[in-house]
Amino acid sequence: MEEKVKIRVENLYKVFGRNPARAVDMVKKGISKEEILKKSKLAVGVADATFNVYEGETVVVMGLSGSGKSTLIRCVNRLMEPTAGRVIVDDVDVTALDANGLRDIRRKKFGMVFQSFALFPHKTVVENVEFGLEVQDVDPEVRRKKAEDALKLVGLSGWGDYLPENLSGGMKQRVGLARALAIDPDILLMDEAFSALDPLIRTDMQDELLALESRVKKTILFITHDLDEALKMGDRIVLMKDGKIVQIGTPEEILSKPANEYVERFVENVDITKVLTAQDVMKRPTPVAFVKDGPRTALRKMKEAGLSGIFVVRQNHELVGHVTADRAAQAAKDEEKWLDGITNADEVSSVPMDEPVRQIFPLVAENGNPVAVVDGDNILKGVIVRGSVLAALAERGEE
Amino acid sequence: MNVPKIPLGAGIEAILNFLTNALSPLTRAFSNGVELGIEGIVTGLSLVPPIILIVALALLAWKLAGYKIAIFAIIGLLFIWNLRLWDPTLSTLALVLIATFLAMVLGIPLGILAGLYDPFHKFVTPILDFMQTMPAFVYLIPAIPFFGLGPVAAVFATIIFAIPPAIRLTALGIRQIDVEMIEASEAFGTTTMQKLRKVQLPLALPTIMAGVNQTIMLSLSMVVIAAMIGAGGLGGEVWRAIQRLRPGQGFEAGLAVVIIAMLLDRITQSITKRNRADSV
Numbered sequence: 198m199e200e201k202v203k204i205r206v207e208n209l210y211k212v213f214g215r216n217p218a219r220a221v222d223m224v225k226k227g228i229s230k231e232e233i234l235k236k237s238k239l240a241v242g243v244a245d246a247t248f249n250v251y252e253g254e255t256v257v258v259m260g261l262s263g264s265g266k267s268t269l270i271r272c273v274n275r276l277m278e279p280t281a282g283r284v285i286v287d288d289v290d291v292t293a294l295d296a297n298g299l300r301d302i303r304r305k306k307f308g309m310v311f312q313s314f315a316l317f318p319h320k321t322v323v324e325n326v327e328f329g330l331e332v333q334d335v336d337p338e339v340r341r342k343k344a345e346d347a348l349k350l351v352g353l354s355g356w357g358d359y360l361p362e363n364l365s366g367g368m369k370q371r372v373g374l375a376r377a378l379a380i381d382p383d384i385l386l387m388d389e390a391f392s393a394l395d396p397l398i399r400t401d402m403q404d405e406l407l408a409l410e411s412r413v414k415k416t417i418l419f420i421t422h423d424l425d426e427a428l429k430m431g432d433r434i435v436l437m438k439d440g441k442i443v444q445i446g447t448p449e450e451i452l453s454k455p456a457n458e459y460v461e462r463f464v465e466n467v468d469i470t471k472v473l474t475a476q477d478v479m480k481r482p483t484p485v486a487f488v489k490d491g492p493r494t495a496l497r498k499m500k501e502a503g504l505s506g507i508f509v510v511r512q513n514h515e516l517v518g519h520v521t522a523d524r525a526a527q528a529a530k531d532e533e534k535w536l537d538g539i540t541n542a543d544e545v546s547s548v549p550m551d552e553p554v555r556q557i558f559p560l561v562a563e564n565g566n567p568v569a570v571v572d573g574d575n576i577l578k579g580v581i582v583r584g585s586v587l588a589a590l591a592e593r594g595e596e
Numbered sequence: 597m598n599v600p601k602i603p604l605g606a607g608i609e610a611i612l613n614f615l616t617n618a619l620s621p622l623t624r625a626f627s628n629g630v631e632l633g634i635e636g637i638v639t640g641l642s643l644v645p646p647i648i649l650i651v652a653l654a655l656l657a658w659k660l661a662g663y664k665i666a667i668f669a670i671i672g673l674l675f676i677w678n679l680r681l682w683d684p685t686l687s688t689l690a691l692v693l694i695a696t697f698l699a700m701v702l703g704i705p706l707g708i709l710a711g712l713y714d715p716f717h718k719f720v721t722p723i724l725d726f727m728q729t730m731p732a733f734v735y736l737i738p739a740i741p742f743f744g745l746g747p748v749a750a751v752f753a754t755i756i757f758a759i760p761p762a763i764r765l766t767a768l769g770i771r772q773i774d775v776e777m778i779e780a781s782e783a784f785g786t787t788t789m790q791k792l793r794k795v796q797l798p799l800a801l802p803t804i805m806a807g808v809n810q811t812i813m814l815s816l817s818m819v820v821i822a823a824m825i826g827a828g829g830l831g832g833e834v835w836r837a838i839q840r841l842r843p844g845q846g847f848e849a850g851l852a853v854v855i856i857a858m859l860l861d862r863i864t865q866s867i868t869k870r871n872r873a874d875s876v
Contacts, residue, residue, distance in 0.1 A: 309779075376784075
């Protein structure tokens with residue numbers, strides 16, 4: 198990527214316990230987390246984490262509880278003090294800042310959203326949202342205005358005077374998000390922000406954050422233990438286990454090329470049909486019949502490939518329709534010259550390349566005919582037959 | 597075997613003697629201040645006709661704690677007045693107010709420190725345990741060499757006796773705040789003072805108020821006991837009744853103490869509850 202690096206995490210370590218620096222050397226020597234705990238009573242939270250977050254990107258740090266993901270995000274704005282390593286935000290070494298510098302960067306650059314919302318119960322919704330500005334001694338009228346704007350952004354205009362206790366979980370987290378957005382930070386740190394919400398609300402919030410993101414262009418570091426959520430939200434995913442980063446990659450890379458057995462096992466549980474799209478499971482569209490091929494040529498092509506039907510395209514591979522072997526044979530008998538007359542456009546289902554597999558299933562199951570995958574100009578890019586979807590799923594299930 | 601007794605008592609007396617001399621400017625200042633305060637309050641209150649004061653107190657109770665407590669205040673206070681115990685009640689109230697005020701002024705900041713800094717918390721906890729398990733009477737004795745017999749010594753002993761819950765519950769209130777609240781505050785770049793003022797103290801307030809309530813109740817009980825060193829007030833009436841073997845008189849004064857205790861307790865508790873309702 199040619200974009201600017203927004204957050205650079207370099208060889209970051211966080212060890213809990215007395216005299217924690219000892220454990221860093223032990224990790225470097227390759228001693229496992231358990232052994233370190235047994236030997237020295239030191240708990241390794243994060244070990245040697247290195248990754249970049251580019252400007253405008255959403256990076257999801259994913260792992261099970263105890264994998265160090267929450268510790269990692271807290272090291273980025275130093276709610277926890279890293280034991281070793283560096284965090285660099287916009288060329289500023291956050292790990293080297295003094296108390297004043299740290300306070301300043303927290304006020305300007307980071308908006309943080311918490312798992313259990315962490316709204317202040319003694320403050321109204323709007324007072325919560327303006328907290329970050331209040332801390333910066335922003336003029337009361339200005340900060341009230343900004344807070345109202347942030348509430349509007351998350352769809353909670355008019356709720357400002359309520360107390361958080363009167364709000365539902367989903368609404369509370371919207372307030373949490375508004376509080377983070379009110380200071381107009383470059384970076385959103387989201388610590389399991391949607392994990393405490395029930396599934397429907399959660400999906401809503403995910404969709405809204407995605408929509409919001411495209412409007413207000415923020416760099417987002419998102420923590421979750423839910424791979425489905427990670428795949429949905431992340432431009433890239435950082436997978437953690439036992440404090441170490443196991444794999445970094447796009448959702449597709451994680452799914453299709455799991456770096457090791459651990460990632461594979463993780464990936465197994467994902468509902469792949471939600472993630473895979475038409476282009477992931479389609480086959481090359483060969484052979485195809487051209488419109489000016491006669492029925493006999495079409496029949497020969499089918500016979501050679503062992504097909505019972507064939508897609509008919511124009512010279513530029515624009516999709517025209519589908520011809521079955523039966524009908525081609527009939528046309529040959531009738532001495533039809535072109536395929537035009539016998540090509541059936543209605544029977545063909547075509548889908549765009551990014552169509553989720555979930556949506557394609559019923560089409561394939563319905564009429565046994567293959568499904569055409571086309572691009573925006575209706576050019577045939579691939580075909581999906583029932584077998585290829587199942588094969589793609591089975592392949593990933595077995596690995 | 598005849599092991600000689602460890603001269604603990606003698607040692608402590610020596611230390612007290614030394615302190616009495618060394619601290620005499622300080623104790624004198626404290627003594628003057630407290631005496632002035634007590635006299636001020638008592639004279640001030642006794643200038644007001646009892647009936648007006650009763651109505652005013654009932655109105656205050658109404659505002660702070662609702663009409664039931666207000667009715668109880670009117671009946672209870674009229675009853676005390678009728679028993680001819682109005683003046684000793686005023687001086688007991690004055691002692692309680694001053695002792696509580698000073699215990700809070702000292703105790704809440706100490707509690708905040710103990711809430712924020714672990715080492716101080718570890719240092720202060722055993723001292724508080726010690727202070728709370730030591731029999732209350734014992735505090736009366738060192739109060740005498742410092743301040744002589746009288747209400748000032750009583751206030752001093754009362755502060756020592758009543759301060760632990762103020763410290764303890766303030767510290768507890770701060771320590772039990774959800775970690776995420778603190779993180780949320782810090783993540784937005786609060787200074788230590790901003791965090792304390794805008795987040796920690798408001799969230800700890802219900803617990804702090806529970807501590808204040810306990811401090812007031814302990815003050816009241818100690819002020820009665822402190823009659824033994826000349827505190828006067830309702831305790832003085834009880835003490836006199838004991839010495840003269842007049843159980844009836846003692847019972848009357850005791851009842852007045854109960855009424856005052858209930859009033860103070862209900863009023864401070866409802867302040868606590870209201871705070872809690874506002875903040876949770």
